[in-house]
Amino acid sequence: MSMITLPEKDGIFGKLTDPLLEIKNLKKYYPIKKGVLSKTVGHVKAVDGLDFSIYPGETISLVGESGCGKSTTGRAIVKLDPPTDGSVLFEGKDMADLSKGELRKIRTQMQIIFQDPYSSLNPRKRIGDLLAEPLLAHRLASKEEVNKKVDKMLETVGLTKFHKGRYPHEFSGGQRQRIGIARALMLNPKLIVCDEPVSALDVSIQAQVLNLLKDLQKEFNLTYLFIAHGLGAVKYISDRIAVMYLGKIVELGKTGDIFTRPKHPYTQALLSAYPIPNPHLRDRERIVVEGDVPSPANPPKGCRFHTRCPFAASVCREKEPVLSGDSHTVACHFPLS
């Protein structure tokens, strides 16, 4: 677990530390064009107004199914896919207000690890060059220093410096993911966005990589934004969890609270649907949510989950609930107790 126990926005713990990253009303819309002149007739609202903070040293996870916007959020934060609206504040400074030079510096503080170890490494570059590139691009070290750093980093992630001369295709999925982690760490970032880092790996390798991430967090005092759909991995690694549905956060709280006392029907359905590796529990009561996720181009009015919610009432169809609560927030008109 992390060293700092987590102050929430106006929580009981007060302002023990300031957030490392604050996301305010983050929106990412993709235009839909139709007509003879390609007019924009609507938007796919991948992320539709996200508010949360990330505190130094913690691991906060974004959880949800496909189309909920979690990957888009991760990429918007590190500006791979700049947001349509809203602001991202890094250490209190709004990233939109920064000059190009300052932005470049902040970029080194936020790194990202990708999901697919097979496509996120340039197949034509040797590992040593791949790892050296971030340092050389930002001119943070001389060539000799870079070499030493690369060697050290390879050992830190469980590989050896003899792997430097090899190409990505010579490594297994798990090893490639280690290389991806090493690359993210080269710039000594404060925040790492992990975009589904273990989903494409075998179960036994997942455990290795998750353990590595945990160890590195302690060693380098890292903060993680962990994006995943595998609840088991999320439970193991997170301090706090934000559950997303159709571009919005529906519930946010400490890991223990989310798993033992979920407040939102969707969270409950998600937890209930997850197959538990214990056959004695196979006949437990399940909440199986019907239907498919609605299209983000046309989200339902009112509460976005009402079309599939077993408890939907008329107010749910009209009024959109907002995230409320103290340390465990939920956006629901009838939160579960």
Add this chain to the structure above:
Amino acid sequence: MGNNILEVDKLQTAFKTDKGEVISVEEVTFQLEPGETIGIVGESGCGKSVTSLSIMRLLGTHGFIKKGSVKLNGKDLTKISEADMRKVRGNEISMIFQEPMTSLNPVFTIGNQMVELIRLHMDYNAKEAKNYAVEMLQKVGIPRAEVIIDEYPHALSGGMRQRVMIAMALSCKPKLLIADEPTTALDVTIQAQILELMKSLKKESNTSIMMITHDLGVIAEMADKVIVMYAGQVVEEADVFTLFDEPKHPYTKGLIDSIPHLEYDSDEKLYSIPGSVPTLQQMPKGCRFHTRCPYAMEKCIAERPPHVAVAGNSEHKVRCWLYDEADSKTSTHTSGSEVNV
């Protein structure tokens, strides 16, 4: 024993490559009764998919069954002609695959693809076949089935497409349904829907199911008995409760321990099996798992352990030197070579 629907005996499958012959499935033996669900669990490269493709004889031009037999109701599928095998596929044994997004032909309608199968094996005319197809779609919970039947696959979501695959697979009332990672590519809530659907359909038609997956959670939900595969071999076989309560093989144990569990707190470090699956060039002569096994002994390096029953339970078999062959013959638990781990 007498009324097994499927009997796979010492199946060995190999592939012809430019580097010579590669044995993908070393030795697989199991039996399946009507209405039973067997789960085959293992990680990538263990041979579970190849096992299922061997049963269907869909190994392509380079794969072939080298040894062993696959008996469906007594008929050895490895010995019949290709024409006879085609009568079995889709009819007595059906298979559904992992990627619903790409498993249906994008340029033909759902109806076209379903009717093709129905008319191939059953004696219906075009109209009857189409009506039957609509019925099957309704059975798997597809709304507005009469409209969907004329739609193209891209109009449906992944979960819907997998339902179509299931409907198609069950149309000819097969005795066995092979499901190769059917829910791996789906969201967790959709996965729950599909698994519930499969359970209810099985109850109704008493179809046997062979569920192939790497997800032990899915195994726990669905299987009656389980075989665990590693590097082309079966390393453990047991009914599902026994497997999870008393796993014997160190690999099984490692797998179970390396899953973060939802239902209890795990603050300690997650157990992870060190190393990775050996490549075919590096395959050890003795036990294939010994390079990653915390209990490896000298014997494990030199000799390959046989797949034998555990003492006290003839249905629970393990391929591991920790459980000596002698144990399976005695009825007491005092043997020194059984280690409680």
Add this chain to the structure above:
Amino acid sequence: MLQYIIRRILIAIPVLFGVTVFNFVIINMAPGNPVDMYLNPDATEADAEAKKEALGLNDPIYVQYFRWLSNLLHGDFGFSYTTYEPVLDLILTRVGPTLLLMGAALLIAYIIAIPIGILSATRQYSWIDYLTTTFSFLGVSIPSFFLGLGAIYVFALVLGILPTGGMFTLGSDGGFMDTLIHLLMPAVILGTGIAGSTVRYVRSSMLEVLGQDYLRTARAKGLKEFIVTNKHALKNALIPIITIIGMEIPVLIGGAVVTEQIFQWPGLGQLTIQSISSRDYPTLMAINFLAAFAVLFSNLLTDILYSVVDPRIKYS
């Protein structure tokens, strides 16, 4: 869909316009001028000047261009400098033979290329595959004029079974069989040249489709391999081939130029070469305009065909 077509047409108009400007400039930049071609050697300077004035060749280039354009918009393509015929009539008599030759060549090409491409892909790395790739390589590399001249030599001169060229036997009434015999060699030469490259496209498109999951599903249903290949795989593999056909149509207009010349086939290609050498500007402009139009039209047709054949594609 209608909106899409309208949008494409709206975009095509300025493109067509630009092409004609470009063509006009290029043609006028070529050395020599029409008057020099046609004048009597005894004519005087004054006669030459008068002729130039009459043809409007002394006006600034943009005036000449706009004159041409405004005539075009009235449906008047002008008169040929060589024959004084209206260009439109000239072209119309030539279009038929070219279309006939093109059509026959394409037919032959695809009848050869598709089955061979499929065979080559389904038996990848077999001797059939190596044979077909070798032949397709030859088909692409050997120039059509070489093949054409060789064919004329063998079949017309040595064996004497086919005519040396032209569209009909001189002095005869013509007729269907006569035209067919004359069509045979040029269409086959042109067709096999196209088949060479098309086979590779069919093969690679087929190979890509052969690796798809839905074929595995088809086999798992118990379908015969023949059905799997020729129903399930082929329909998907042919989709990109439509692009190729669309690209091939404009190329054929150009490729036909060489073949028509070799075989003296009275089509547009031959007309083009004649017009170039005689600096027959109006005819050239008209042919170029037609060619540009053909390219834009076949592109649009290809895109529409796509959406017809591939249910995943919908234009809006």
